[in-house]
Amino acid sequence: MKLQLTYSFLKTDIDLIEKELEAAIKSDSAVIQKASLNLLKAGGKRIRPVFVLLGAKFGDYHIQQVKNVAVALELIHMATLVHDDVIDDSELRRGKPTVKAEWDNRIAMYTGDYILATALQYMTKIDNILAHQVLSNSLVEVCIGEIEQIKDKYRFDQHLKDYLRRIKRKTALLIAISCQLGAISTNAEEKVHRTLFRFGYYVGMSYQIIDDILDFTGTEEQLGKPAGEDLRQGNITLPALFAMEDERIKKKIERVHEHTTKEEMSIIIQSIIDCGAIERSYEVSQKYLKKALETLDMLPNQRIKKTLAQLAKYIGKRKF
Amino acid sequence: MSVQVSQQQVAAIKESIRKEVTQDYLKKYIETPYIDEDRILLLISSIANQTITEHEKEQSIVATMLIQIALDTHEKITNLDEALKNRQLTVLAGDYFSSLYYKLLSNMSNVQLINILAKAIQTVNEYKVLVYKMEATDIDGFIDNLKKTESIIATEFIQFFDGNSSFVSLSEEMLLLNRLIREKEKAISGKHSILFEALINFCLPNIELSFQKLKRDLKIELFKIANRYIEQSMQCIEKEIANLPTINSLLNQRIKSLIQRTNTTSIILEEG
Numbered sequence: 001m002k003l004q005l006t007y008s009f010l011k012t013d014i015d016l017i018e019k020e021l022e023a024a025i026k027s028d029s030a031v032i033q034k035a036s037l038n039l040l041k042a043g044g045k046r047i048r049p050v051f052v053l054l055g056a057k058f059g060d061y062h063i064q065q066v067k068n069v070a071v072a073l074e075l076i077h078m079a080t081l082v083h084d085d086v087i088d089d090s091e092l093r094r095g096k097p098t099v100k101a102e103w104d105n106r107i108a109m110y111t112g113d114y115i116l117a118t119a120l121q122y123m124t125k126i127d128n129i130l131a132h133q134v135l136s137n138s139l140v141e142v143c144i145g146e147i148e149q150i151k152d153k154y155r156f157d158q159h160l161k162d163y164l165r166r167i168k169r170k171t172a173l174l175i176a177i178s179c180q181l182g183a184i185s186t187n188a189e190e191k192v193h194r195t196l197f198r199f200g201y202y203v204g205m206s207y208q209i210i211d212d213i214l215d216f217t218g219t220e221e222q223l224g225k226p227a228g229e230d231l232r233q234g235n236i237t238l239p240a241l242f243a244m245e246d247e248r249i250k251k252k253i254e255r256v257h258e259h260t261t262k263e264e265m266s267i268i269i270q271s272i273i274d275c276g277a278i279e280r281s282y283e284v285s286q287k288y289l290k291k292a293l294e295t296l297d298m299l300p301n302q303r304i305k306k307t308l309a310q311l312a313k314y315i316g317k318r319k320f
Numbered sequence: 321m322s323v324q325v326s327q328q329q330v331a332a333i334k335e336s337i338r339k340e341v342t343q344d345y346l347k348k349y350i351e352t353p354y355i356d357e358d359r360i361l362l363l364i365s366s367i368a369n370q371t372i373t374e375h376e377k378e379q380s381i382v383a384t385m386l387i388q389i390a391l392d393t394h395e396k397i398t399n400l401d402e403a404l405k406n407r408q409l410t411v412l413a414g415d416y417f418s419s420l421y422y423k424l425l426s427n428m429s430n431v432q433l434i435n436i437l438a439k440a441i442q443t444v445n446e447y448k449v450l451v452y453k454m455e456a457t458d459i460d461g462f463i464d465n466l467k468k469t470e471s472i473i474a475t476e477f478i479q480f481f482d483g484n485s486s487f488v489s490l491s492e493e494m495l496l497l498n499r500l501i502r503e504k505e506k507a508i509s510g511k512h513s514i515l516f517e518a519l520i521n522f523c524l525p526n527i528e529l530s531f532q533k534l535k536r537d538l539k540i541e542l543f544k545i546a547n548r549y550i551e552q553s554m555q556c557i558e559k560e561i562a563n564l565p566t567i568n569s570l571l572n573q574r575i576k577s578l579i580q581r582t583n584t585t586s587i588i589l590e591e592g
Contacts, residue, residue, distance in 0.1 A: 027442070028446050031449050031453065032449060086411050087412070105397050105399050105407075106398070106399065106452055107449065109394040109395075110394075110452070113414075113418070113441060117441035117442045118442060120422060120435075121435060121438045121439060123434075124431050124438065129426065132426035132434070133426045133427065135426075136422040136426040137423060139422060139423070140416070140419045142419070143412060146415070147346065147409065147412050147416065148345075150405065150409060151345050
């Protein structure tokens with residue numbers, strides 16, 4: 001089933017959010033507006049807004065109110081991407097030139113800061129202090145997570161818990177709070193929004209592990225970057241961690257650096273695939289997915305629960 | 321308010337900011353952020369007569385200063401091939417400081433100030449692009465854009481709490497003057513200065529050399545133009561001070577020392 005079909009009943013609201021996103025990035029600066037628009041038009045799964053809308057369905061749902069949270073979360077994601085491309089020195093994102101490639105680093109910094117400020121402007125339309133506290137705490141955590149990621153680059157002696165903590169901050173938190181903030185913004189019960197946070201957290205963990213698997217199993221065409229690029233840049237992900245339990249593979253992986261060639265990388269990737277690290281990583285991802293689905297049992301609203309379950313399963317099984 | 325009390329207040333706020341921005345790992349790789357005491361003093365002065373608690377005043381100022389520090393940190397990102405780790409952490413440090421401002425104001429439940437400052441960040445980035453791309457009709461326009469990049473965060477805060485138009489103008493001019501002096505000092509010491517690059521661009525459009533490669537007479541010509549803007553700014557400051565019923569004694573002292581600094585840079589220039 002196509003991802004969009006699982007939440008087709010939200011189509012009108014999602015279209016509204018898409019229009020609002022375009023309106024949000026309007027700027028007096030032609031450069032900022034064009035840079036932001038290019039990024040917006042490059043697409044993206046809009047997973048965070050969808051989770052916001054679904055979370056909001058557990059409370060007193062009014063799209064005119066909820067859309068502010070959905071737009072804010074997607075803008076935060078966009079701002080992070082613009083700055084990430086400066087961090088990673090990336091030329092392409094979703095097959096299109098990045099802001100830093102089309103303009104330069106400085107313009108990318110201004111654009112990212114502008115988009116983040118726009119996100120906070122949207123959030124201030126939500127007069128619920130808990131929503132702001134949840135979001136601001138998470139943003140601090142996300143930043144610390146990114147700093148930790150730099151710190152952990154090419155650190156081959158790291159443990160599973162280092163990896164899990166990192167992906168929690170890097171990915172799972174924003175998905176978790178997307179679900180939770182949707183519910184908070186519609187005044188859902190505390191128990192409900194906390195449960196939604198847990199659901200989103202488990203889905204986010206599963207999502208990132210799949211992403212990390214695909215970095216080794218996807219093609220350059222599917223990924224928009226060469227396979228094994230995360231490892232080449234020093235990010236030690238779950239498949240690499242599992243593979244390093246084999247001393248011979250560990251020695252090969254420890255020799256990876258930013259100038260390792262495509263040919264050298266393909267030998268290492270093959271070793272990671274052959275030793276069963278991919279299957280083991282997939283199992284961990286499925287465990288998180290299972291936990292996400294179990295969490296749903298604690299929630300009311302059968303229809304939305306079903307959609308959340310379908311969405312979680314889709315994410316847990318996606319191929320690219 | 322006595323000079324000593326104001327100094328203590330500035331020091332206390334500076335210490336709170338320092339605690340917020342100190343992050344063990346970042347400390348190893350990036351410079352400790354510069355905390356502008358004059359800016360703190362302007363914010364303290366604008367909020368002095370407000371009926372909110374001292375804690376709220378302090379936290380509001382710390383949050384606003386964090387934004388300025390975040391923006392200044394991102395200003396260090398260049399297009400040069402610098403050490404990758406340093407660049408990566410500079411980007412993240414700016415983002416981190418920015419998230420801290422939001423957290424502080426959320427914990428104070430001050431959604432209105434979050435909104436005002438978020439709008440100010442948007443505007444300041446629009447002006448930063450104009451300055452960076454030198455998009456202005458003339459040098460007056462460029463200087464005006466430069467003034468906005470320096471002052472919008474502070475003046476939006478001041479307007480939110482105080483709204484005295486003379487104090488807003490005084491703050492704008494003081495922050496501009498500070499920037500003009502810094503740019504002049506950079507040029508004198510042989511560093512790249514966006515102001516002098518703009519002066520060449522707008523005032524010597526047929527010349528394609530960098531400032532440091534210009535002949536001495538052209539350099540002096542540009543310094544004279546820069547001095548005119550410094551002089552204008554000083555006059556505006558004096559005019560706005562005269563319009564204010566009272567002025568914080570320490571702020572008054574700072575302004576005088578700033579003006580003194582402009583004289584020092586002029587002497588250096590004249591002596592070659």
